[in-house]
Amino acid sequence: MAYSEKVIDHYENPRNVGSFSKDDQDVGTGMVGAPACGDVMKLQIKVNDAGIIEDARFKTYGCGSAIASSSLVTEWIKGKTLDQAAGIKNTHIAEELALPPVKIHCSILAEDAIKAAIADYQSKHGQQAAAGAAEAAGDHSTKPRAA
Amino acid sequence: MDPEPNGLVDLEKFRAAIRPDTIVASIMMVNNEIGVIQPIAEMGEICRDKGVIFHCDAVQAAGKVEIDLQTLKVDLLTVTAHKVYGPKGIGALYIRRKPRVRIEAQIHGGGHERGMRSGTLPTHQIVGMGEAFRIAKEEMVSENARIRVLRDRLWNGLKDMEEVHLNGDLEHRIPGNLNISFNFVEGESLIMAIKDVAVSSGSACTSASLEPSFVLRALGLSDELAHSSIRMTIGRFSTEEEIDFTIDLLKNKIAKLRELSPLWEMHKEGVDLSTVQWAAH
Numbered sequence: 431m432a433y434s435e436k437v438i439d440h441y442e443n444p445r446n447v448g449s450f451s452k453d454d455q456d457v458g459t460g461m462v463g464a465p466a467c468g469d470v471m472k473l474q475i476k477v478n479d480a481g482i483i484e485d486a487r488f489k490t491y492g493c494g495s496a497i498a499s500s501s502l503v504t505e506w507i508k509g510k511t512l513d514q515a516a517g518i519k520n521t522h523i524a525e526e527l528a529l530p531p532v533k534i535h536c537s538i539l540a541e542d543a544i545k546a547a548i549a550d551y552q553s554k555h556g557q558q559a560a561a562g563a564a565e566a567a568g569d570h571s572t573k574p575r576a577a
Numbered sequence: 578m579d580p581e582p583n584g585l586v587d588l589e590k591f592r593a594a595i596r597p598d599t600i601v602a603s604i605m606m607v608n609n610e611i612g613v614i615q616p617i618a619e620m621g622e623i624c625r626d627k628g629v630i631f632h633c634d635a636v637q638a639a640g641k642v643e644i645d646l647q648t649l650k651v652d653l654l655t656v657t658a659h660k661v662y663g664p665k666g667i668g669a670l671y672i673r674r675k676p677r678v679r680i681e682a683q684i685h686g687g688g689h690e691r692g693m694r695s696g697t698l699p700t701h702q703i704v705g706m707g708e709a710f711r712i713a714k715e716e717m718v719s720e721n722a723r724i725r726v727l728r729d730r731l732w733n734g735l736k737d738m739e740e741v742h743l744n745g746d747l748e749h750r751i752p753g754n755l756n757i758s759f760n761f762v763e764g765e766s767l768i769m770a771i772k773d774v775a776v777s778s779g780s781a782c783t784s785a786s787l788e789p790s791f792v793l794r795a796l797g798l799s800d801e802l803a804h805s806s807i808r809m810t811i812g813r814f815s816t817e818e819e820i821d822f823t824i825d826l827l828k829n830k831i832a833k834l835r836e837l838s839p840l841w842e843m844h845k846e847g848v849d850l851s852t853v854q855w856a857a858h
Contacts, residue, residue: 433769441769447837464855465801465840468763468781468789472839489839493765493782497837532785546856 433494434528440498445505448487450474458551462542468492469536471500473543475507475515477551483507483515488543495533499523499540512548582797583746584613592623601630606638610779610792610808611745612754614642621650630678636660636668640713641721641751646671652678656710658702662813663709667702720813725752727811727820734824738831740844744793744806753811756793758802759827761841762834767807770830774823779806801840801850 433441449472450457456477463469469492476485486504490497502523507515523529523537578594580586586604595602602624607614617633624631632653635644640661646654657668672678686695732755735741740760756779759767764778779790781804789803798806809823835841843850 441766444837449842461839462856465799465804465850466855468800468804470839470855472842489837489842491761491838491840492763493780494769496763496782497766532787535787542856 436502436527437494437498437529440501440527441494444488444497444501446485446487446501447489449489450476450485450487455554456551458547458549458554460543460546460548460550462546463492463539465491469496469539471496471539471543473500473503473540473547475547475551477512481511483510483512492536492539493533495527495529495536496539498527499529499536500543502526503540503544507544512551515544516548518544579795583749584608584611584744584796585746585749586615586620588616588619588623591620592627595623595627595629599627599629601632603632603634605634605636606644607635607642607751608745608792609637610790611756611796612637612751612810613745614638614749614751616749617651618649624652625650637751640710640717641753643717646673652676653680658706658709661706661709661713664702664705667699667706669706716813721752724811724813724815727815727817728753728755730817731755731809731811731820731824734820735827738828742802744796744798744802753815754808755810756806756808758798758806759831760802760805761838761844762831763804764806766834767805767830770834771823771826774809774819774826777808779808780804 450459452459452474454476458475458477460471460473462471462473470490471492472489474487475483478484486507488500488504490500503518506518518541520534520537520541523540524534527537529537578586578590591602602620604615604617604620606617621631630652631650633651633655635654636657637660638644639656644654651671652673654671655668656671659665659667672680680693682693682695684694684696687697689695689698732743732747735757736743738759742758742760744756744758745754763782764780765782768776768778779793781787781789789800790806793803793806794800811820840850843853
């Protein structure tokens with residue numbers, strides 16, 4: 431397998447490896463892929479009150495291209511808003527890393543990981559916002575409002 | 578037919594698989610991925626008993642295990658030069674005379690090899706193959722002993738690591754083969770990490786089809802153990818220094834890749850991975 435220099439660089443020196451605590455309110459966790467496919471990515475984002483991703487961590491079970499794709503996205507999403515991060519496309523990732531056709535699916539998984547992390551963060555805050563609004567309105571129903 | 582979890586074919590199942598209309602049984606004497614050795618002598622008896630032609634693929638066996646065609650009831654046997662340190666591009670098909678096996682030519686033309694296979698014979702390749710086999714015959718016993726010591730040294734250096742699994746029977750196996758799954762670390766990423774050592778993996782990521790090794794799947798291995806497998810083989814030119822170097826390198830790199838792995842993290846947290854709902858792609 432001929433790897434591009436960038437893939438090798440991310441593989442040898444992966445950025446932002448590690449974990450945040452899943453239960454922290456400002457953390458969103460996305461876990462995508464399956465061991466049966468040989469690819470599992472866990473991406474975590476730490477979002478500040480202004481809605482900016484101020485930090486990110488990843489762990490990946492997968493080939494060099496998968497590790498590089500997830501390492502790269504942790505670099506790219508830092509400093510972005512959730513909307514901007516959600517706009518990152520797998521084609522950008524694949525181009526940056528010069529992924530061959532057989533490895534494009536690794537970049538797709540990385541894009542999915544970003545979206546999953548954002549969705550997780552939003553579901554934590556969607557519920558919180560709905561609960562807060564329900565209390566303010568004196569409504570003690572447990573049905574959350576759509577976020 | 579499927580093997581047992583240790584990679585060996587069950588003789589009773591083999592016997593039962595032969596039907597009245599079965600013409601040929603074809604078995605790999607030694608498997609290339611896991612190196613296990615099938616019970617060819619017994620299978621040959623079964624085939625002779627049932628009037629079935631018995632073909633053996635001995636490509637990975639010749640030069641490594643004893644093959645005596647006077648006693649083995651094998652009708653057809655294939656070998657290749659390049660697995661015995663001979664030149665690439667030449668092999669041989671042994672065809673038994675007594676009892677006679679008749680085969681039909683597949684390649685027609687100038688009638689070479691008594692009409693059996695047309696095409697000018699590559700003399701240089703034939704000599705190379707002959708010499709390679711001659712040397713193998715002379716050195717096989719001593720070479721096997723030396724290689725077995727090295728292989729066992731490598732296995733002993735690795736087997737006490739956490740979550741390490743040997744694929745295929747250790748006893749009925751050629752001396753130089755090891756096929757190991759290092760759980761929670763994907764095979765291709767490991768190959769990349771140990772680039773000073775030439776190995777291969779049963780991981781889907783290393784195949785163009787993105788399918789994991791069918792050999793490992795046939796053993797009943799889970800997909801993730803198949804994806805985490807590495808095949809290492811030791812040969813005529815391998816040294817003890819290389820073995821020790823490999824052990825240290827593997828330990829170091831497995832640790833590094835496990836730090837990177839969410840599956841290792843979950844395992845350490847006590848999560849039973851078989852119960853997890855994956856967001857499959």
